[in-house]
Amino acid sequence: MRRFYNGFRLGLASTALSGFAGAALAQERVLPTGRLFSSSEVIFSSLAIGAIAAALLSxxxxxxQKGNLEAESQEIRGALSDAQQRISKYEALIADKNRRIVxxxxxxxxxxxxxxxxxxxGAPADDREFLAFGKWIRAHSAVELERGIETLRSDGRTFDLVVETQRDEILEVQGRVSGGKAFVRFIALNNLRAELAELKIERERLVSSMNLFQSLLDALEQPVWHRDAEGKLAWVNHAYGDAVEASSPAQAVRESREFLGTIAREQIRAAATPTSPYHDRISTVVRGNRTLFEVVDVVASAGSAGMAIDVTEAEAIRAELARTLTSHAETLDHLAxxxxxxxxxxxxxFYNQAFVRLWDLELGFLESHPDHNELLDKLRSRNKLPEQLNWRNWKEQVLSVYRALDTQTNRWHLPNGQTLQVIATAHPQGGVTWVFENLTEQVDLETRYNxxxxxxxxxxxxxxxxVAVFGPDGRIRLSNPAFRALWGITEEQTKPGTHIKAIEAACAVEYEKPDGWRLFGQMLTNFDDERPSLQGTFELTSGIVLDYAVIPLPNAQTMLTFVNMTDSARAERALKEKNEALRKADELKNDFVQHVSYELRSPLTNIIGFTDLLKTPGxxxxxxxxxxxxxxxxxxxxVLLTIVNDILDLATVDAGIMELSYSDVELDDLLDDVAMQIADRLNENSVMLEIVAPRGMGSIVADQQRLKQILIKLITNAANFAPEGSTITLSSWREGLNVYFSVADNGPGIPEEVLPTVFNRFSSGKGGKRSGAGLGLSIVESFVHLHKGDVKIDSKPGVGTTVTCRIPSAVYARSVAAE
Known part of the structure; x- marks a missing residue:
């Protein structure tokens, strides 16, 4: 506005000078005569004056204008100074360490x-790392912050958040839009605001946890309830509503449908305290069925909360488990x-009776439930455990099964010679079952088997x-060198697994007739329930004679044996020839003995008769x-007649044609008759006979003549060796159906090495008064055996000899002598 005004004044000045010059020109026209100056001078003067005036005005x-510019410059400098101060103040405000703006x-x-x-x-100073919110802000807060920033930039929607850093610090985050820009302020809160933010976060966390736990309780199958301070239902879960037959938990709360009876609720109210929750089993009716629940009720200042767990089935299972454990314990107690x-x-x-017998421990000690470590130490002190070089390490290894997952099996060789298989099995719930299996016999059998x-x-x-053993498939299992040598085959040809067909082909060279080996193959591979054995003889092309045998073995195996009988066959032929010659010689001998005996008896009878006749006075x-x-x-x-009679008797016995003439023999008469017949012989030897026998012994069914011969032979033999003036004792007694006869003398006795031969024929002892043929004791033994009895002799050199015969009473009227 000021500039416009100054220009306006400059225009007026220019107009005034122009008017002044115009007036001068007009005056010159008006006063053309009598003027002092010419027109050019006047114009020049006017121009000069105008220029001077213009210069002055300019x-x-x-x-x-300079004054105005200086004032304006001063004003601008003041405004700039104010702006700089204001910018510094804003920068100082933005540069606060408790705030950061994006x-x-x-x-x-x-x-x-x-x-x-x-x-x-925990906020990074680096801009790039700062914008990676997930690295320094907790996950749930980072997700919420990034979602807020996205809506702020896209939709201009402001937000206010409280976030947690990884270091558990609280920040307030504000999102705003201004001048087409999006601002996000991160503010580190002061104490009060931080506490308030923490409380807000804690409240949200608690509310979330309460909702989560409430959802969890609502999903449980066990009834759960919450009562207010007055004891009224404030909240129940679905299981509670189902138990009280309500359509929803809200209906159960609204209608105050109680799950437990009045008496049970009163018991809970009286027993439960803030320091001691109620915990007991209560029986109630659910859907018309009596059910047992384990109830837990906790009391607090704001009321109480409880839960009921159905233990009906668990109680039945527990009872069944107790019965099962008792049954198992009784079963284990009867195990060996x-x-x-x-x-x-x-x-x-737990331990069974076999455990007590194994370790021989006192019942009082076992009933005290000793520690396993203590039990091992006690067994070791009694020298019942294996000796170990490092007892501590061995014991730790044994007890390591309590921390193991798999079953451990070890063998203990006890000092008493027993071998135990110790099987330790850990229980999933803890504890270990130890089983001690006595392997002493098994190990012994295994050792003996090996x-x-x-x-x-x-x-x-x-x-x-x-020897060769074949399996049921006809393949050889084993063979010995003798088998290979007999058949002239190599070890390679009889290696295990070779089929009998291959062995048959290898043996065909030595044996012209393959029928035998084919028969072996049939017997090895047949499927008969009963496999017969087979024996026979082979004669090889080499002249070797083999005896073979096919012997069934267990497990469907078969053994073939081959014996070289070449020498035996030759010897057998020679023996058969010699036997035939001996048989014929024996027949000749028997014929000769019988013929000679009968031929000798007649002349001897005549000699004896004429001798007796010569003795007569006539x-x-x-x-x-x-x-x-x-x-x-x-x-x-x-004497000669006696020998001939003895030979005839023995020949008759050997021929098996001697017959016993059984009859009832009175024992008293028998003993008296024997004493009378032997009296002359005793007088000749100057010995006496003493008979020791109870009167009234009764009778015996036997051959009287042979019994007399037995006793006379025994007494005659004793008299021959008894010293002059000595006494021979004839004893007899009865034991049931057996009658015993014993003849004892006090002669020189029989040496021990001679005793086994005294009953041999033609074995006569030395030192007797009269030599004989040595047939007496042999005849005694033969006659006793014909009576189914037995005879034994007891003799000691220098003491005497005792011969005892046992004669059983015969059951049959006749008996034929055995061959």
Whole structure:
């Protein structure tokens, strides 16, 4: 406005000068005569004066304009100073460490960031890192902030947020729009505002948690309720509503439908305290069924809350479990395998009788539920556990099963020679079950089996017999060197798995007739329930004679054995020939003995008869020498006749044709008859006979003549060896159906090495008064055996000899002698 005014004044000045010059020109026209100056001079003067006036006016104007410009400049400098002060004040305000502003221009552009936040908030100083909100702001706050910034820039929707940093600091964030720009202010709150923000966040967290827990309780299948301070229902879950048959939880609260009875509620109200919640089992009716619930009720200043857990099924299961555990305990107690169960505290909770017998521990100690560590120490002190170089490490290894997931199995070799398989199984709920399986017999059998297998392998390999074992598929399992040597085949040809067809082809060279091996193949691979054995003989082309045997084995296996019988066959032929010759010789001998015996008996009978006749007075007297000779002839003839009779008896026994003539024999008469018949012989030997037998022994069914021969032979033998003037004892007694006869003398006795041969034929002892053929005791043994009895002899050198015969009473009327 001022500039316009000054220009206007300059125009007026120019107009005035122009008017003054025009007036001068007009005056010159009016006064053409008598003028002092010419027109050119007047014009020049006017121009000069006008120029001077214009210059003066311009100078004056310029001076005024300069003053105006100086005043305006001074005013601008003052405004600029005020603006700078105002900018400094704003910059100081923006540069506050408790505030940071992010500015976005309209459209896509890089944001401008002003200010700083305290380092304790965890906000990065770097702009790029600052904008990565998820790295320094908690996840839920970062998501909410980014969503607010997006709506602020796109829709201009302002927001106010309270966010939490990773360092648990609280920031207030404001989003605003101004002048087409989006501003987001991050403000670090002061104490009161921070506390208020924290309370706000805590409130939101608590409300969220309460809603979450309420949703969780509402999803439970167990009834849950909340009562106010007056005891009225304030909230229930769906399970509560279903239990009281309400259409919704709200209806149950509105109508105050109680889940528990009045008495139960009164008990809860009386028993529950803020420091001691109510916890007990209560029975109530749900949907018409009596149900057992485990009720927990907690009391607080604002009321109470409770929950009911249905334990009806659990109680039934617990009772069933108790019955099952009792049954299992009774079952385990009757097991022969020792069992012990320890709880999670490693204390003994169960043991059976086999466990007590195994470790021989006192029942009082076991009933005290000892610690497993203590139990191991006690067993070690009693020398019942295996000796260990490092007892502590071994014990820790044993007890490590309580921390293990898998079953542990170990073998303990006890000092008493037992071997135990110790199986320790950890329980999922804690504790361990220990089972002690006695493997002593198994280990012993296994050792013996392995030893037997090795011995059998060595034995089979060193057998002279050829052995080959085939499986049910006809393939060889094993063979020994003798088998390969007999058939002239190699070890490669008989390696395990070779089929019998291949072995048959390899053996065909040695055996012209393949029928035998084909028969072996059929027997090895047949499917008969009963597999027969087979025996026979092979004769190879080489002249070797083999005896074979096909022997079924367990597991459908078959063993073939081959024995080289070449030498045996030759020896057998020779023996058969010799046996035939001996048989014929024996027949000749028997014929000779019988013939000679019968032929000798007649002359001997005549000699004895004529000798006795010579002794009669009717023939005439004999002188002393003649009488002595006749006695010698008579004695020798009697001995010879006895020998002939004995030989005939033995020949009859050997031929199996001797028959016993059974009859009832009175034992008293038998003993008296024997004593009378042997009296002369006893007088000749100057010995006495003592009979020891109870009277009235009764009778026995036997051959009387053979019994007399047995006793006379025994007494004669004893008299031959008894010292002169000694006594021979004949004893007899009865035991049931058996009658015993015993003849004892106090002669020189029989040496121990001679005793086994005393019953042999023609075995005569030395030292007797009269030598004989040595057939007496052999005949005694033969006759006793014919009576189904037995005879034994007991003799000690220098003491004497005792011969005892047992004769059973015969059941049959006749008995034929055994061959």
């Amino acid at each position: 100078t004056i104007w310029l001076m005024r 500015i976005w221009e309209a459209g896509p552009s890089r944001p401008e960031i002003l200010g700083q936040l305290p380092t304790e908030t 395998t020792p069992v012990a169960i320890f709880d999670r505290e490693q204390r003994l909770q 030893t037997l297998v090795k011995v059998q392998g060595e034995t089979i390999d060193h057998l002279a017999e050829g 023939i005439g007297p004999l002188n002393e020498r003649q009488s002595e000779y006749v006695d010698h002839i008579s004695t020798s003839s009697s």
